Amino acid sequence: MINATYTIALMGNPNTGKSTLFNVLTGLRQHTGNWPGKTVTHAEGEFVYRGIAYRIVDLPGTYSLYSNSADEEVARDFLLFERPNITIVVVDATALERNLNLVLQVLEMTDRVIVAINLIDEAKKKGIRINTKKLATKLGVPVVPMSARNKEGIDELLKTVDAFVHGQLHPTPIAVPYSVEIEQSIAKLLPLVKEIVGDDYPARWVALRLLDGDTSLLSALNQQPPRLTKEEAPYACCGSVKSV
């Protein structure tokens, strides 16, 4: 077993080819089971690229991160508590608008994101063209067009991952502009969030979730032992998860 240095989370709407990409990247080096205490399938695997070992976790497919279901809670908690080094959001090129909703939500939680636009071949057939460079500029994170099924774009994706972990990329994620009313409430709530929840979590996002009345987030935060040092390895629970 490889001692993985970096953790990658795979996210995306259902039916975007997320698992296809997962299989292409990991081959047979996968473990599957359940998330502790949940009836949600957990799959993770490993791969090595340019001498660096990666652990990759295939999160359940979700449309949002609003903790509507066990799937969404698992995905949210992983981003929040396990803090993967890179999150790859797989989107369906033929339904980009709907898929971007999730991307925008992920960008509120972390800036270490690569957007993988999958099914690009199908989109071409339907006459849909996506200006990925422009999209990357707008989103403020790398965007990679690909077709996981035909193994197209995999190499570019891996190069982007490599550039990320070598600190060659400087993401400046887009912030969704909310209504004046919401923005004011966020501004008022932020100091209290920072005071109580601490700096370890994306404060703006936490504030937004609290305004939305997301009690499941609070109880998740409450169960989490307070982080003592910022240097703590973000993938510390790696072993325990695997052994499940």
Add this chain to the structure above:
Amino acid sequence: MHVADRSNLFDRLMEEAQSLAPADTREQIVTAIFQTSAALCRETVTNAPKAAKDHTLQIDRIVTSRRWGFVIMLAMLAAVLYMTIAGANVLSESLAHLFGWVEQYLTLLFQAVHAPHWLYGLLVLGLYRGTAWVVSVMLPPMAIFFPVFALLENYGYLPRVAFNLDRLFKKAGAHGKQALTMAMGFGCNAAAVISTRIIESPRERTLAILTNSFVPCNGRWPTLILLSSLFMAAGYTGSWNTLVTAAVVVAMVLFGIIVTLTVSWVLSKTALRGIPTHYTLELPPYRRPKIAETVIRATLDKTWYVLKRAVTVAAPAGVITWVLGNVPIGDTTALSAFAGWLDPFAKTIGLDGYILMAFLLGLPANEIVLPVLLMGYLSAGALTEIDSLHSLKHIFLAHGWTWLTALNMMLFSLLHYPCGTTLVNIYKETKSTKWTFVAFALPTAIAVAVTFTTARLARWLGLV
């Protein structure tokens, strides 16, 4: 102690957040995200002009709009029912003629072989006449309604219906997906109860299960359509008659949906308290269905299935009711004794003993309520030859029916307890005797209350 402190702090944080949050926070958040996604796509995505998705999007802009969504939905339903009723009238007449013509020869045959009177009564007046009535009354509306409905379904219109209704269900404290399971209920409540598995939250799922039988299923459409066309539009002629009939059935469906929403709302405020969860509903692209195939499938699968169920149950029921109707108990028959026993209660809710008996005997399947009722009436002496639908109305009139009786039977049919199959499924899905009982008792109570009120109100207002 440390943990307790954290808990308190978190509670304070949540309180603070809730005092700051606008009432429609979720709507505002989702709107902002959707608008940002849309703006990003406008700048980075170009569609080929002839893309099929565009076409879907344009239609959806109209049929799921706040302004037109409901109008179009009602218009569609009315149009489907209008076609059904207009076509069924013609077909039913011809079928009734055909069966009446065949019966003459059957009678001649029985006379020619000098069959005993009881055998003639049992086979021709009981079995044949009962079955013939059921077929000529139920087959035509089903043969038109189901294929047309299936075409609409296969075009992809039903998810749009769910999309439109989603708002209402959320307001009622229920899950938006309940709109989908309700739409399934228009086909079959038993299947719809199983389909509530798509709702994850047990609270919202129970709501969907308990209220599912308030929309008419395959077994009840023919009853609604027939009674409406016989009694509700009596004062009108020609296409006005059809239009009014269709309008009454649409009103029935609307009323069923209103009851669904009201019951959901009341339950979500009382026994099943909670906040509705959100979900994403994918609207599939519109597809032109294979028309011939859809029509044939619908006819074979649904029409034939419902008719077969009605006839296989109705035929023996015809024999049994004929026998019961001719077995003397004192100076009356077993059948009229039972109906007579039910009569006082039935009258207070604007029905009569035979109707209530039909509903009770119809517990296994709603399809047989109308057949059992006809058999009951026919065996009670008012023997009517099948020659036209008018004679069907005469059967009802001979038993003291008014438009109010018809209306109350339609209401009772719409609101009463789910059929046996559905109840079994509810038990299997909830694994709870309590909820199964509620699923039986709640609609029954509502049906009795509504018909009682209607009957009282109509009499009080002097309408009957």
